[in-house]
Amino acid sequence: MAEPGTGRDPEAVSKFVESFAAQLVEAGMQRMPARVFAALLSSDSGSLTSAELGDQLQVSPAAVSGAVRYLAQQHMVSREREPGSRRERYRVHSNQWYEALTNRDAVIKRWEIALREGVDSLGAATPAGRRLAETLAFFEFIDGEITRMMQRWWAHREKLYGEG
Amino acid sequence: MAEPGTGRDPEAVSKFVESFAAQLVEAGMQRMPARVFAALLSSDSGSLTSAELGDQLQVSPAAVSGAVRYLAQQHMVSREREPGSRRERYRVHSNQWYEALTNRDAVIKRWEIALREGVDSLGAATPAGRRLAETLAFFEFIDGEITRMMQRWWAHREKLYGEG
DNA sequence: CGCTGTATTCAGAAATTTGTGAAGATAAGG
């Protein structure tokens, strides 16, 4: 439980970071990106520098660099250059993070492509081809649904939090 | 493109299996389970024996055994014992496969647990705590949506294919 | 310009994962 008025408890933060990262790893994310992401998510400002991350997670600058590159590619964090400084800040925007999850979109799109090729090369009239075609239809359906689901989420969020 | 009347072209099948498996791997699945799954998905009967899998994929019985155990745990395939035989058949049911994708449910549930602990230990009134709480709210929302989305899929599927 | 703080790249050490062969377990059928 949080201790009021005592500021952040680094140990509690670390415990959350490691346990949440572990869940992300189990879901298929690489360890270091998962830890970096969890650390950002649980920071008060929502952003940390490379040094802060390296210090908090006890890893080398190289590891931070690699993890951040990965997360940026996945659009899960953005980079900010502090004006007039060489230091960079890595930030998690809530909505970026949602969109990224959604952007399993990109993954689904590639599955769809592979499935279409499969239907074509095995033959749409064969039993296997029909199975692939149905799977393809499922993903095409999901695709459209996800967009609408996200729209509903934003409406729902607004009810919970206001325009925030 | 399919060659009508010539039966299945093993090379075309293999090409699809490997390319679809590669996409699954990229999405985080282990290589062997991905290959086994793709092979089952693209079989005409929707089911194969261990020997058939080992032969088609050029891997040892041990590898097949491990992959199948994993897939069964994820509810992506079911095992069938052919009556009066020692051989087992591994089968992909379309709906099992959909449900399994959905059963990222289980993953989401664990994320929710970790997030709740984070909100509690960092303090719901802190900026970090609020961020975690919002993320938690997102997953809780998604959770409910997915169920309804699957219901709509079954209705949609029926329109496409009939009761089949 | 050169100095300095910061970020990236790269080769390689360490850890982890993956697949194999061989041994062991299980169950059908004589």
Add this chain to the structure above:
DNA sequence: CCTTATCTTCACAAATTTCTGAATACAGCG
């Protein structure tokens, strides 16, 4: 029961992944 077909488990070798330290590149500042 004993034999045999099949599946599973396990120790280990190979391949892959992950992280580090050191070298390198970059950008701001005097």
